[in-house]
Amino acid sequence: MIIAMLLVSLAGCASSFASSDRQPESNSRVDAPVVSSLTFSWPEKWRIQVISDKHADIYNDNDVYIGYISAIDVAKDFDFAQFKPNHSSIIDEESFDIPLGECSLYTLDADNGTAASGITGTHNEYYAVIRTANRTILIINWSMKDKKAETKQQLIGLLNKISVK
Structure with missing residues (x-):
């Protein structure tokens, strides 16, 4: 396993997200201290591509x-149901503690087709x-x-290895 460093600055305004155009309401934002870096323990040959101070994309060993990973500054009453991508359904939600803080893991029912295709439920998408x-x-x-249940378990294992350096 390799250790990848991702600098994530948490000051300023929120950037756009890869899977959703939703951003927190401006009145829900709070000032947050800067986190100097996050350390991830990824499988060998995985990589993180830093897009901005608040966003990075994740690629597996086949590139x-x-x-993605995004950092946003919001009030403590953040509600994922208002943030989740359009045309998605939450099929499971669980909460647990990880070294970095409190984690809520949402499993969404996702599909590979357009809304008009009627294709639903081809895979799961996770939001930690x-x-x-x-x-x-x-x-x-x-x-x-x-x-696959193994995919979710792999994510939980990786979440437990995130730390602030």
């Missing part, structure tokens, strides 16, 4: 995009919403385009 001690929200989006 296939599998998700991590509430850090400084009231910043870190969102990790993840999908291997399958419904």
